Amino acid sequence: MATFLLIIIYLAFISLGLPDSLLGAAWPVMQGDLGAPLETAGLLFMTIACGTIISSLISGRILKRYGTGKVTFVSVLMTAVALLGFHFAPSIVWLMVCAVPLGLGAGAVDTGLNDYVAVNYKARHMSWLHCFWGVGATLGPIIMAQFISGDSSSSWRNGYFLIAAIQFALxxxxxxxLPLWKKVKVKRNDRLLEEIDELKDVINEKETNTKPLQTKGVKWALTTFFFYCGVEATVGLWGSSFLVNIKGISVATAAGWISFYYAGITVGRLITGFITYKVTNRTLIRWGQLIALSGAIILVLPLPSAFSFVGFIIVGLGLAPIFPCMLHETPTRFGKKHSQTIMGYQMAFAYTGTTFMPPLLGFMASQMTIGIFPIVIVIFAVAMLLSSEKLNIILGRKNAY
Incomplete structure (x- = not known):
């Protein structure tokens, strides 16, 4: 029974990833069909992300009152209705309206399922959970590419309709x-013993009464999360537009190439789950950042279009281990006493990076050219790497490499 419910949870995380990559893949066609300026995609993306932040902040109380099963059901229903609204939306205004429930539903699903898996399943399942998000994010552009490859400028609507149908099936x-969520109680006694051991660890750590934000290195960790999500979200939203407008790639091919970027994240996280037995989190974070930066540099160089395809894949592979390894490293870096609070701050800064950095590039591109896309990605990646290395210096080398 627990295994069957875990499969349902994985399916829900696939559905969480499906709409995340759709807007960036479809925007080159949507923009012309709706007669919207380039930067409008950034505003839509920001609206969705703001809804995600709001629902994440209030989801704790809602989850305690109604339970993870009911909240997940209602949240996925909200995203399905919102995606169907994208299919029928006659204007940008209606897209903005539909973006609100899309973000609200996604945030509640993300928070609820992460918490449920953390409490009821072994730690390794958390890594696979984020891998399945990548499966959905990879499939989204692939599905959209099948529709926008036609001649109709409104073909993107059919892509949203199919994704909505998949969400309604879920x-x-x-x-x-719904009854399974209450029945599945995985090794509660073992979990209780683990929590007792963790409490002993906290007592033995001799932690001070320092507030979480005053803990040494926290601000640099938050900065790293901010720029990580800035890179991930900006590449996903504007990569297709860069390929179409600068590299001269067709919209369908560009959407397909972006799907390989998400595939890089997915495969990379799948592999990371195995190599964490031999390699430390800090090493994976550092090498992931360097690999992502090298992929971004390939996009900057005046190379043939095929190298852009390679660059996107390398960026995705590099980003793969960073987010889950940074989350997993939190108690080691800052102690268990404040780890939950600091984890919340990190997620908030991650969503903030997702909310503001892609629209920032959209605004800059509207004033100049989308050709600045790879340069901005390099800047974000360098800032992420420097913030992470500054954090390592502050914390010392005691648990490293």
Missing amino acids: VIILFFT
């Missing part, structure tokens, strides 16, 4: 599996 599955 809603039906979630409805009929």
Whole structure:
């Protein structure tokens, strides 16, 4: 029963990733069909991300009151309705309206399922959970590419309709599996013993009464999260527009290439789950940042278009281990006493980077050219690397490499 519910949770995380990559893949066609300026995609993306932040902040109380199963069911229903709204939306205004429930639903699903898996399943399942998000994010552009490859400028609507149909199918599955959420209680006694051991560790750590934000190195960790999500979200949203407008790639091919970027993240996280047995989190974070930076540099260089394809894949592979390894490293870096609070701050800064950095590039591109895209990605990646290395210096080398 627990295994069956875990499969449902993985399916829900695939559905969480599906719409995340759709807007960037479809925007080159949507822009012309709706007669919207380039930077409008950034505003839509910001609206979705703001909804995600809001729902994440209030989801704790909602989850305690209604339970993870019901909240997940309602949240996925909200995203399905929102995606269907994208299909029918006659103007940018209606897209903005539909973006609100899309973000609200996504944030609640993200928070609820992460918490449920952390409490009820072994730690390794958290790594696979984020891998399945990548599966959804990879499939999104692939599905959209099948529709926008046609001659119709409104073909993107059919892509959103299919994704909405997939979400509604998951809603039906979630409805009929609601009783499972209360029945699955995985190794509660073992979990209680683990929490007792963790409490002993906290007592033995001789931690001070320092507030979480005053803990040594926290601000640099938050900065790293901010720029990481700045890179990940900006590449996903504007990569396709860069390929179409600067490299002269067709919109369908560009969407397909971006799907390989998400595939790089997905495969990279799958591999990371195995090599964490031999390699430390800090080493994976550092090498991931260097690999992502090298991929961004390839995009900057005046090379044939095929190298852009390679560059996107390398960026995705580099980004893969950074986010989950940084989350997992939190208690080691800052102690268990404040780890939950600091984890919340890190997620907030991650969503903030997702919210503001892609629209910033959109605004800059509207004033200049989308050709600045790879340069901005390099700047974000360098800032992420420097912030992370500054954090390592502050914390010392005691748990490293």
